[in-house]
Amino acid sequence: MVPQLYIGIMSGTSLDGIDLVLTDFTTKPSLLGSCLIPFPASLQRELRSLAEPGNNEVERIGPAEHQLAECYAAGVKQLLKQVNYLPEQISAIGCHGQTIRHRPNQLQPFTMQLGNMHLLAALTGIRVIADFRRKDMAYGGQGAPLVPAFHQAVFAKAGKNRAVVNIGGIANISLLQADGTITGYDTGPGNCLMDDWVSLHRQLPYDKDGAFSAEGELLPELLQQLLADDYFQLSAPKSTGREYFHLGWLRQKLTGLEAPADVQRTLSRFTALSIANELQLPNLSEVFICGGGVHHPVLMADLQQLLTPAKVQSSSSAGVDPDWVEAMAFAWLAQAFDKQLPGNVPAVTGARKACVLGVSYSP
Numbered sequence: 001m002v003p004q005l006y007i008g009i010m011s012g013t014s015l016d017g018i019d020l021v022l023t024d025f026t027t028k029p030s031l032l033g034s035c036l037i038p039f040p041a042s043l044q045r046e047l048r049s050l051a052e053p054g055n056n057e058v059e060r061i062g063p064a065e066h067q068l069a070e071c072y073a074a075g076v077k078q079l080l081k082q083v084n085y086l087p088e089q090i091s092a093i094g095c096h097g098q099t100i101r102h103r104p105n106q107l108q109p110f111t112m113q114l115g116n117m118h119l120l121a122a123l124t125g126i127r128v129i130a131d132f133r134r135k136d137m138a139y140g141g142q143g144a145p146l147v148p149a150f151h152q153a154v155f156a157k158a159g160k161n162r163a164v165v166n167i168g169g170i171a172n173i174s175l176l177q178a179d180g181t182i183t184g185y186d187t188g189p190g191n192c193l194m195d196d197w198v199s200l201h202r203q204l205p206y207d208k209d210g211a212f213s214a215e216g217e218l219l220p221e222l223l224q225q226l227l228a229d230d231y232f233q234l235s236a237p238k239s240t241g242r243e244y245f246h247l248g249w250l251r252q253k254l255t256g257l258e259a260p261a262d263v264q265r266t267l268s269r270f271t272a273l274s275i276a277n278e279l280q281l282p283n284l285s286e287v288f289i290c291g292g293g294v295h296h297p298v299l300m301a302d303l304q305q306l307l308t309p310a311k312v313q314s315s316s317s318a319g320v321d322p323d324w325v326e327a328m329a330f331a332w333l334a335q336a337f338d339k340q341l342p343g344n345v346p347a348v349t350g351a352r353k354a355c356v357l358g359v360s361y362s363p
C-alpha cells in the first residue's frame with residue numbers, strides 16, 4: 001500500500017500560533033506527530049491588526065503573507081525533523097491560511113485567508129493544497145465551517161447521536177446523527193471574548209485554566225444581554241468571525257460598572273450557553289470537545305451541567321487529541337482533494353452542491 005502522509009497546517013482565529021500535524025491516511029487517520037510554532041510578536045500584532053478593518057491593507061497584506069509562508073515553512077521543517085521524515089515522503093500539505101476577514105452574508109460575499117502558498121511550496125519542496133473556502137462560497141455556501149466532514153469521518157458512530165464542538169476563538173458544532181445525517185454551524189464566540197477581556201484586565205493572552213472566570217460571580221442581566229444578540233436568533237447555515245465578536249461588541253453590552261472578574265465569569269457562562277442551546281437534541285449521548293476551550297475547566301463544567309444527561313468529554317476519549325483536530329482536518333481536506341472527494345457538506349454550509357475543495361500549488 002502506498003503511504004498517504006499529509007501535513008495539516010492551521011492557524012486559527014485565536015492567533016496563538018501555528019498548529020502543524022503529520023497524519024497518515026493510508027488506513028484510518030492516525031496522528032504521527034505535531035508541533036505548535038508561536039508567531040513572531042510583530043507578525044502576530046500585524047495579523048491581529050489586519051483582522052480589523054483599517055488602513056492600507058493591500059500594501060500590508062503582501063509582506064504579511066510572505067512572512068506567514070516563512071513561518072509555516074519553518075514549522076514544516078521542525079515537524080519533519082521531529083518525526084524523522086523527508087519532504088519527498090509527504091504527499092502534500094493542507095494549509096488553511098490565516099483568516100483576516102469573513103463576510104459570507106453580504107451581497108458580494110467573500111472570505112480571505114492569507115498565506116503565500118507558492119512560497120510555502122517553494123520553501124518546503126512539498127505540494128500545497130490551500131484556498132479551501134472560496135469554492136463553497138462560489139456555490140452559495142458560507143465557506144465555513146469545513147471541519148464537519150472530517151468530524152463525521154472520525155467521530156460518527158452508527159446508531160448514536162453525537163456532537164463535536166470545536167471551541168477555538170470562534171466555536172462551531174457538528175451534529176452527527178444516528179442515521180448518518182450531519183449538520184453544523186458556528187455557534188458564536190469560543191474563547192475570543194474571554195481572551196480579549198483577560199488581556200485587557202490582566203495582560204494575559206488567555207484565561208489560563210479558567211482562573212479569572214473562577215474569581216467572579218455570574219451577572220444574570222449581562223448574560224441575557226449577550227444572549228439577546230441577533231446572531232443567536234439566526235437560523236443555520238451561519239458562520240461568523242472576529243470582525244463580529246470583538247471587544248467593541250462586548251463593550252456595547254456593558255454598563256461600565258461591572259467588576260472585571262464578574263464579566264469574565266459571565267463570558268464563560270455565555271460561551272457555554274450559546275453552545276449548549278444549540279445541542280438540545282433528544283437522545284444526544286456524547287459530546288466531544290476539541291480546540292483550546294477544552295482546557296478551560298469553568299467552561300467545561302458549565303457545558304456538562306447544561307448538557308446532562310449527555311456526557312461531555314474531550315475528543316481524546318474518542319482517540320483524537322483535542323489540540324490537533326483542526327490541523328488534522330486540513331490534512332484530511334488535502335487528501336480529499338487528491339482523491340477528488342467533496343470537502344464541504346452542503347447541509348452545513350448551505351452550498352448548492354458538494355464540491356472538491358482546494359487549489360494545488362506545486363513546488
Ligand SMILES: Nc1ncnc2c1ncn2[C@@H]1O[C@H](COP(=O)(O)OP(=O)(O)OP(=O)(O)O)[C@@H](O)[C@H]1O
Nearest residue numbers: 012013014168169170191206207208209291292295
Ligand atoms: N490552559 C488553558 N486554559 C484556558 N484556556 C485555554 C487554555 N489553553 C488554551 N486555551 C484557550 O484556547 C485558545 C486557543 O484555542 P485554539 O487553538 O483551538 O483556537 P484557534 O484554532 O486559533 O481558533 P479557531 O478554531 O476559531 O480558528 C486560547 O486562545 C485560549 O483561549
Ligand SMILES: CC(=O)N[C@H]1[C@@H]2OC[C@@H](O2)[C@@H](O)[C@@H]1O[C@H](C)C(=O)O
Nearest residue numbers: 099102144145146147170172186326
Ligand atoms: C472563516 C474562518 O476561518 N472560520 C473558522 C473560525 O474558527 C472556528 C470557526 O470560525 C469555523 O467556522 C472556521 O474554522 C474551522 C476550521 C472550520 O472551517 O470548520
